[in-house]
Amino acid sequence: MNDSSWGAPPTAGYWGPPDQGAAPAGPAYDELDAQQTRPMPIVPDVPASGGAQDDDRGAARPGGPLFRDETPQEPMSAPPPTPPKKRAGRDLRAAIGVGVGLGAVIVASLFIVKAVFIGVIVIAVVVGLWELTSRLNEKKGIKAPLVPLAVGGAAMVVAGYVRGAEGAWVATALTALAVLAWRMTEPPEGYLKDVTAGVFAAFYVPFLATFVAMMLTADDGAQRVLTFLVLTIVSDTGAYAIGWRFGSHKLAPRISPGKTREGLFGAVGFAMVAGALCMQFLIDDGTWWQGLLLGLAVAASATLGDLGESMIKRDLGIKDMGTLLPGHGGIMDRLDSLLPTAPVVWLLLVVFVGSG
Incomplete structure (x- = not known):
């Protein structure tokens, strides 16, 4: 063991005079040497490396670019999480196919x-x-x-x-x-x-x-029913499209967490435009401004009807009323917005253009 690692270099006051050639032998020097000689303290074995002991005794540690493992490395930052993509809650292909099929049956029976x-x-x-x-x-x-x-x-x-x-x-x-x-x-x-x-x-x-x-x-009864169906469907579609894309503020989270205020605005906007077109071109003696009011009323009643059935389903603890229509649920899941809208459309059409 290198003693210099434990303190300062030897001095004359402790170890005797510095070397100046060979020391003469004799009793005097033996006595002096006996007085000045101190037993070396017993030092416990120290591990060759590791822990804080190396730092306390000033042991040299390898460093520099050749020892890359001793160079502090910055932790690699994890890539930012990818936000989940918005997905529709139902099978859109099945829903569209069933919707087109039902629409064809309804329109054919309505006008034939x-x-x-x-x-x-x-x-x-x-x-x-x-x-x-x-x-x-x-x-x-x-x-x-x-x-x-x-x-x-x-x-x-x-x-x-x-x-x-x-x-x-x-x-x-x-x-x-x-x-x-x-x-x-x-x-x-x-x-x-x-x-x-x-x-x-x-x-x-x-x-x-x-x-x-x-x-x-009514004489134009088929057109009235078609207007009722188109406005309700357009209202639901506008609510879904705008709510899915821009929705962030919940409309009624305790009843239907998926519905948003942005979706409601979409329903109103889509329904009012569709109402103006339908009243102007489908209904006898109808005008576009009546269609705007009709579309607004349909959006409100369709939304309330949807929330009403959502309330029933929450009370029952179910998601859908049935499984008869793939992608849609049951018949009642399609009638939820149509049923309360029917008396609203019937009444407003009677007020605007008469019973026909």
Whole structure:
């Protein structure tokens, strides 16, 4: 071990006079040497390297460019995370295909034979009632009687087409009575909630659908129904397109987290433009400014209808009412914005251009 590593170089006062040739031998020098000689302290073994000991004793450490491992390296920064791409929540190909197919059936029946279109409405109403009552039974144990609802719902649509508003009201009242009577054939437990749900279903699905049948009775009934369908679809499309691209402010996060205020503005803008065009070129005696008001009303009612069914589905704990339509869900998932919009369009058209 190199002693110089533990202190200063030797001096005369500690180790004796510096070397000046060979030291003479003799007792005097032996005695002096015995007095001045000190035992070297026992030092524990020190590791050759590692830890803080090397730094404390000033041990030289290799460095420089030849020893790259001793050069501090800056940590490599991770690449910034790629923001997730926005994706549609449904199969768009299936949704578009089903939508085009349904549109072709509706338009063909609407302009060829009006009675066939009434049949389309009846089928949609019955299937929608089946979906609604099935989900109520599955998730809440509510057994709304389907048979009187289906028969009464079909009768309500036909009565609205044949007898107008008076016929629709009479058929609705009889359907409600049929629901009350039909449920009496079962035990009384749960009677109140079952008949309440049944009457609600009768008003929610077939009664609102009768306004579509009543639009069809006018001379330009096919154009009125087409205007109603186009405005509702355009409103939904505008809300989806603008909300998906620019949406950042939630409209009703507790009810439907996917809907945004930007989407609502898109629905209003698209529907107002479509309304102006439809009223100007499709409706007899209609004007563009009436179409602007009609489009605004449709956007509001379609949005409320969509939120209303979202509220029902949240209460039931489901995403869709059914699986009948690929890419869309069930029939009720397509009727949610159409049903509450039907009476709004019917009323405004009557106000603007008469009942026809």
